[in-house]
Amino acid sequence: MIRRQVDAVVVGGGSAGLAAALQMRAAGLSVAIVERDPFLGGILLQCIHSGFGLREFKEDLTGPEYAERFIRPVLASGIDVFLDATVVDISEEPHGRAVTALSRGLGVVRFSASVVVLAMGCRERNRGNVAIAGTRPAGVLTAGLAQRLVNIEGCIPGRNVVIVGSGDIGLIMARRLTLVGCTVRAVVEIQSYPSGSARNIVQCLNDNSIPLYLGHVVTRIEGRNRVEAVQVAPLEDGNAAPDAGFRIPCDTVLLSVGLIPENELSRAAGVPINDGTAGPWVDADLMTGAPGIFACGNVLHVHDLVDFVTEEARRCADRAVAFLQGEPKRRMLAVSPGANVRYVVPNACAPDRQNVFFLRPLVVKNDAVLEVRMGGREVKTRRFAHVQPSEMIRLALEQGSVPFPDEGTTAVLEVAIR
Amino acid sequence: MTKQSPAGTGDRELVCIACPMACRLTVVQAGQVVTVTGNRCPTGETYGREEILAPRRMVTAVVPTDSLDFPCAPVRTDRPIQRGLVQRLLHELYASTISLPVRQGQVLMDDFDGARVVFTRTLPPDDVPPVRLAGEPSAPITT
Numbered sequence: 212m213i214r215r216q217v218d219a220v221v222v223g224g225g226s227a228g229l230a231a232a233l234q235m236r237a238a239g240l241s242v243a244i245v246e247r248d249p250f251l252g253g254i255l256l257q258c259i260h261s262g263f264g265l266r267e268f269k270e271d272l273t274g275p276e277y278a279e280r281f282i283r284p285v286l287a288s289g290i291d292v293f294l295d296a297t298v299v300d301i302s303e304e305p306h307g308r309a310v311t312a313l314s315r316g317l318g319v320v321r322f323s324a325s326v327v328v329l330a331m332g333c334r335e336r337n338r339g340n341v342a343i344a345g346t347r348p349a350g351v352l353t354a355g356l357a358q359r360l361v362n363i364e365g366c367i368p369g370r371n372v373v374i375v376g377s378g379d380i381g382l383i384m385a386r387r388l389t390l391v392g393c394t395v396r397a398v399v400e401i402q403s404y405p406s407g408s409a410r411n412i413v414q415c416l417n418d419n420s421i422p423l424y425l426g427h428v429v430t431r432i433e434g435r436n437r438v439e440a441v442q443v444a445p446l447e448d449g450n451a452a453p454d455a456g457f458r459i460p461c462d463t464v465l466l467s468v469g470l471i472p473e474n475e476l477s478r479a480a481g482v483p484i485n486d487g488t489a490g491p492w493v494d495a496d497l498m499t500g501a502p503g504i505f506a507c508g509n510v511l512h513v514h515d516l517v518d519f520v521t522e523e524a525r526r527c528a529d530r531a532v533a534f535l536q537g538e539p540k541r542r543m544l545a546v547s548p549g550a551n552v553r554y555v556v557p558n559a560c561a562p563d564r565q566n567v568f569f570l571r572p573l574v575v576k577n578d579a580v581l582e583v584r585m586g587g588r589e590v591k592t593r594r595f596a597h598v599q600p601s602e603m604i605r606l607a608l609e610q611g612s613v614p615f616p617d618e619g620t621t622a623v624l625e626v627a628i629r
Numbered sequence: 630m631t632k633q634s635p636a637g638t639g640d641r642e643l644v645c646i647a648c649p650m651a652c653r654l655t656v657v658q659a660g661q662v663v664t665v666t667g668n669r670c671p672t673g674e675t676y677g678r679e680e681i682l683a684p685r686r687m688v689t690a691v692v693p694t695d696s697l698d699f700p701c702a703p704v705r706t707d708r709p710i711q712r713g714l715v716q717r718l719l720h721e722l723y724a725s726t727i728s729l730p731v732r733q734g735q736v737l738m739d740d741f742d743g744a745r746v747v748f749t750r751t752l753p754p755d756d757v758p759p760v761r762l763a764g765e766p767s768a769p770i771t772t
Binding site for chain 1 (some may be wrong): 645646651653686687689691699705712717719733736749750754757758760
C-alpha cells in the first residue's frame with residue numbers, strides 16, 4: 212500500500228473537481244485529484260457541442276475546450292493527479308480523513324488529508340428507475356451512454372430512435388444522432404412541459420423537425436432480441452390512456468429521464484443526504500454534515516450549466532481553505548425551500564458575508580416573483596419574466612441584506628416563488 | 630416555437646439560442662428591415678435578424694482517427710455557418726480520416742463558408758506528471 216499526505220483530496224476530476232483543486236492549490240495547499248477515468252475532464256469530454264463558458268469565459272466553448280481550460284493549469288500547478296484510480300472509502304482519522312483509492316498502476320493508495328472535496332458528479336436514471344413495461348431487448352440505453360458511444364468511441368447505437376424524456380442530454384442527442392444519419396422518430400415527455408431548456412427544444416428538435424410528445428408516456432417496449440417498437444399513450448388525469456395510444460417502430464430507445472447525484476461514497480462516509488437534491492446537506496460553507504468534507508458540482512445537486520459548477524466549486528474551495536486555516540465558524544441560519552421551489556442549495560446562510568444560492572423552481576410560470584423571507588420579514592424580491600424547472604436560478608444575497616436573528620431564536624430563511 | 634406568418638412580413642416569436650438565457654424574442658419584419666425585441670444582449674439582436682433573413686448554426690462533430698485508443702476527434706466551426714450548408718460540411722468531415730496527435734485549436738479546414746474548422750480536444754491527452762508518493766514534498770506553486 213502506498214501512503215500520501217496532502218492538505219486536500221478532491222474526489223473526481225471533472226468540471227467541479229478541476230476548479231476546486233486549482234483554487235485550493237492557488238491558496239498554497241497541497242492537493243491530490245483522484246479520477247476514475249484514465250483522463251481528466253469528466254463528462255465535458257463527451258459534450259462536444261458548444262454553449263459552455265459563456266458566463267465564465269465570455270466565449271462559446273465546446274465541452275472539451277472548456278475542460279482543457281482547467282486541465283492545462285492543473286497539470287502545470289503541481290497538483291497530484293491520480294488517474295485510473297477509484298476512491299472506495301473515506302473514513303475518520305485523528306487529524307482529518309483517510310481516503311482509500313484503488314489505482315490501476317499503483318495498487319492501494321491511502322491518503323491522509325485535512326479536507327476532502329466531493330466532486331463525483333452524477334449518474335443517469337435508467338430503465339429500472341422509470342419502470343417501463345415490455346420485453347428486455349438490446350437497444351435500450353441511457354442518452355449519456357449513447358453520447359459517449361457516438362462522440363468518444365465512434366459507434367452509432369442504432370438507426371431509428373425514440374427518446375424517452377426531454378432532458379437536455381436527450382435533446383442534444385436527438386440532434387447529434389440526426390447529424391450522424393439516424394432518424395429520431397420522437398421525443399416522448401411525461402410532463403406537460405419540456406424538461407430541457409427552451410433553447411435546446413429549438414435548436415435540437417425544431418431545427419430537425421423531430422416531433423415532441425408532451426404529456427405522453429412510453430407504456431411498453433417491444434422486441435425479442437432487438438427493440439422493434441415502443442407503445443406510446445397520452446396521459447389523461449395522470450394515467451396513461453392506451454386506447455388513445457399509438458405504436459412507433461424503432462430499433463433504439465434512449466432514456467433521458469434525469470440525473471441522480473452519485474453519493475454512495477458520501478453515505479458510507481457518514482455524510483447526511485438532503486432528500487430534495489439527493490446530494491449532501493451542506494451549510495453556508497458548502498461543508499457537509501461531516502466536518503472537513505465539502506461538496507460541489509453535480510454530486511451536490513444537478514446543474515444545467517457548467518459555468519455554475521465552476522463558480523460553486525471555487526466557492527467551495529475557498530471555504531475548505533478557510534476551514535483548514537482554522538477560521539472560526541460563522542453564525543448561520545437554515546435556508547428552506549418555500550412555495551413552488553423544489554430545493555435551495557446551500558441549506559444554510561451566513562449573514563455576515565455575501566451568500567449565493569442555486570434553486571430550482573417546481574413550476575412553469577410567467578411573471579414570477581422570487582421572494583426571500585425571514586420570519587415575517589421580507590429580505591429580497593426579484594421578478595422573472597419566466598421560470599421553469601429545467602432552468603436553475605442563481606440568487607445572490609449581498610452582505611448585510613439578511614438580518615441576524617435575535618440571539619436565542621431559530622430563524623429560517625425561506626425562498627419561494629409566487 | 631415559431632408562430633407562422635407569411636414570408637417577408639409580420640411578427641415571429643423566437644427563442645434565442647445564442648446562450649442558455651434563452652430570451653424570448655419578438656421579431657418584426659418589414660421587407661429587409663427587421664426589429665428585434667425581448668433580447669437582453671446584442672447577440673440576441675443579431676440572432677433574431679439572421680434567423681429571419683439567413684439562419685446560421687454552429688456545427689460540432691467528430692472525425693474518425695487512425696487511433697484505436699481514441700477513435701474520433703471532436704471538431705467545431707469557429708463561427709456559425711449557413712444552416713443549408715451543414716449537411717455538406719458533415720459529409721466532408723465524415724469522409725476524412727485524421728492522424729493523431731492533434732492539439733486543441735489546430736485547424737482542420739481553413740475556410741468553409743467563411744468559417745474555420747478546428748479540433749476541440751488535444752488527443753492523446755497531455756500526460757499527467759508522475760505522482761509524488763509518501764514523504765515527498767509538494768512542488769512549489771508556479772502560478
